[in-house]
Amino acid sequence: METAEVGQYSLVPLGGGASGTVCACRRGGEAVALKIFPGRLYRRTRARLDRELATLAQLADTVGIVVPQGVEPMPDGRCALRMELCTQSLAGLVATSGPLPVTDVLVLGITLASTLVAAHRAGIVHGRVTPSNVLFRTSGEPVLSDFERTLRAVFVRDHDHGIAYLAPETLDDGVAEPASDLYGLGVVLHTALAANPPFPAEADAGALREAVRHTPAPPVDRPEAPIDLLVLVDQLLLKDPHQRPPSAEAVTRQLLRLWDDHEPEPEVPGAPRTSFGTEVFAWPPPPADDAGPVPPVRKNRAWRFAAIPAAVAIAAAAGWFLTRGPAEYAPPAAAASAPGVPSRTTEPVPLALAEPADLGTTAALSWTGPAGWEFAVVVAVESGPTKTTLVRHDHSARVPIDPRLKYCFQVQATNGVRVQASPPRALRGATCRE
Numbered sequence: 031m032e033t034a035e036v037g038q039y040s041l042v043p044l045g046g047g048a049s050g051t052v053c054a055c056r057r058g059g060e061a062v063a064l065k066i067f068p069g070r071l072y073r074r075t076r077a078r079l080d081r082e083l084a085t086l087a088q089l090a091d092t093v094g095i096v097v098p099q100g101v102e103p104m105p106d107g108r109c110a111l112r113m114e115l116c117t118q119s120l121a122g123l124v125a126t127s128g129p130l131p132v133t134d135v136l137v138l139g140i141t142l143a144s145t146l147v148a149a150h151r152a153g154i155v156h157g158r159v160t161p162s163n164v165l166f167r168t169s170g171e172p173v174l175s176d177f178e179r180t181l182r183a184v185f186v187r188d189h190d191h192g193i194a195y196l197a198p199e200t201l202d203d204g205v206a207e208p209a210s211d212l213y214g215l216g217v218v219l220h221t222a223l224a225a226n227p228p229f230p231a232e233a234d235a236g237a238l239r240e241a242v243r244h245t246p247a248p249p250v251d252r253p254e255a256p257i258d259l260l261v262l263v264d265q266l267l268l269k270d271p272h273q274r275p276p277s278a279e280a281v282t283r284q285l286l287r288l289w290d291d292h293e294p295e296p297e298v299p300g301a302p303r304t305s306f307g308t309e310v311f312a313w314p315p316p317p318a319d320d321a322g323p324v325p326p327v328r329k330n331r332a333w334r335f336a337a338i339p340a341a342v343a344i345a346a347a348a349g350w351f352l353t354r355g356p357a358e359y360a361p362p363a364a365a366a367s368a369p370g371v372p373s374r375t376t377e378p379v380p381l382a383l384a385e386p387a388d389l390g391t392t393a394a395l396s397w398t399g400p401a402g403w404e405f406a407v408v409v410a411v412e413s414g415p416t417k418t419t420l421v422r423h424d425h426s427a428r429v430p431i432d433p434r435l436k437y438c439f440q441v442q443a444t445n446g447v448r449v450q451a452s453p454p455r456a457l458r459g460a461t462c463r464e
């Protein structure tokens with residue numbers, strides 16, 4: 031792949047369009063993705079973009095999305111949006127590896143549907159959920175990128191761009207609603223299962239518009255896939271937004287039920303495996319005096335993703351738990367076996383939250399839990415809102431609190447297959463339901 035040197039930057043172009051060219055960028059010891067804009071950003075656009083990024087950053091606490099880290103100047107005077115560098119997109123993955131195993135499709139679906147739950151609850155509609163906007167982290171975790179609607183509004187693309195992936199109701203005016211994101215999820219899952227989108231992307235634009243508007247999506251030919259998964263994909267791709275599943279929550283619940291019933295495919299020795307975590311571009315060899323760390327090139331590493339990312343597993347559990355109303359706690363056993371929560375085995379693991387320390391405007395929490403699991407802290411105001419924050423492998427956290435209010439706390443743990451919750455702990459005499 032062609033590499034350009036710009037000042038101290040080594041740039042490998044990954045693709046792009048009207049809103050900019052995305053490049054993998056190595057500079058010093060750091061590797062990032064840069065979306066380099068074709069023109070300058072006006073002050074008002076920049077302010078709107080900054081607000082949008084701040085809102086997205088809140089979502090990134092609980093679900094997998096690529097949140098750009100900010101706009102920065104380039105050595106050649108252009109400016110660029112800096113993002114974490116992912117390995118590849120779903121579009122790239124199916125182009126090289128073919129259809130994904132059903133296990134991976136379920137993980138992908140649960141991850142993306144949970145992400146849409148969080149986005150839609152925050153009032154954010156993505157509007158372009160497509161296979162090239164589904165990326166994979168180096169860990170293999172699938173993430174949704176390209177949420178920045180501000181850029182799409184400023185750098186307007188060719189009217190026919192990406193119509194193979196767009197919901198029929200958005201073809202004319204581009205206005206997307208939550209149901210349009212569900213259609214996008216259908217396109218993504220169809221592509222993951224069939225290695226092609228439902229309608230051929232290379233078709234003539236007029237014929238493609240007609241097909242997206244009127245032709246029923248062709249069924250996916252995967253006899254080994256659960257029939258309910260194939261039916262769900264068909265429902266997501268219905269032309270009438272009102273006939274699609276009612277919400278991202280409903281889709282997440284349905285996918286989690288399928289996950290609970292699903293037996294992962296046995297590995298066939300020598301058979302090609304999905305490589306969610308494989309890097310697809312090779313950096314040029316570093317100059318001899320460049321001793322800084324560079325990201326490892328793992329061109330042939332096959333990596334099978336068969337666990338739900340911790341953030342998503344916890345968000346799914348918390349989502350269920352929250353639908354029961356403010357400050358209403360599910361008992362730990364119920365949380366672990368709640369419908370919709372990944373729970374292949376029910377053997378409890380030791381997980382206990384110590385008495386919280388009241389520091390006025392913060393509470394200090396600490397807990398014990400199984401090694402290697404990831405944790406999230408649930409903070410609920412008595413008869414008020416609840417917030418869940420992923421803290422990964424830490425065993426303590428300080429959380430901001432209002433000195434006037436009573437709180438309940440809980441810790442949730444996940445190994446990517448199960449979620450378990452600690453008994454709740456009260457602060458200032460709050461009543462926490464067991």
Ligand SMILES: Nc1ncnc2c1ncn2[C@@H]1O[C@H](COP(=O)(O)OP(=O)(O)OP(=O)(O)O)[C@@H](O)[C@H]1O
Pocket residue numbers: 044045046047050051052063096113114115116117118119158160162163165175176192
């Ligand atoms: N953070 C990133 N890390 C790695 N690759 C990325 C990253 N962001 C984008 N890409 C890849 O760069 C390419 C260009 O992305 P871009 O978002 O500009 O356009 P697109 O996704 O192809 O089209 P659309 O405008 O319809 O979303 C895509 O192939 C995408 O998968």
